[in-house]
Amino acid sequence: MAIQRLVLDDVIDDDYELIAVHSSIATYRLAFILNKHLDLRLFRKKEDINFEHETHTASFPMFQYHDQFRYNMYSLLGNKFKTKIKSDTIAAEGLFASTASERAITEYLIPELKNVDYFLKVEAETSQFSSKALIENLLTIPQIVTAYAVDYTQLKSKNNLIFE
DSSP: OOOOOOOOOOOOOOOOEEEEEEOOSOHHHHHHHHHHHHOOOOEEOSSOEEEEOSSOEEEEOEEEEEETTTTEEEEEEEOEEEEEEEEEEEOSSSTTTTSEEEEEEEEESSGGGTTOOEEEEEEESSTTOOHHHHHHHHHTSTTOOEEEEEOGGGOTTGGGGOOO
16 A cells, blocks of 8 residues: 655745835825825725734734736735823822823834834735836835835744735
């Protein structure tokens, strides 16, 4: 009787392009501008990307567009989440002794790239997609300071980019 083995040495990772975008405008405005300049139709997903922490939930906005003619999936993700939480320590003395203090917290979707404001993740099913052409188009938009490709395979927190 012959024994058959299945070898799973080659695990296929998700193949996508990750573009870092630096811009100071709000996420919804950036999505609108990308729709206008790049002929996309990004729309806000009903549920954001949420990460639970001890004291709070970090919520990162996500806009998506599935281009059925070019077989591309575009996802615009915010990298920063800012919130204020009340700390349990109460000031012992002074005029405001009975008020609880607040502290600001900033969480990042990709902590290795704290300077990046947004990520544009493009999942292309064909080889016709060119990230260089997309980056060149992004750099022509006045509201975008800079944009560049990121090698997601080198990121420690690349699992944060897996959703659905």
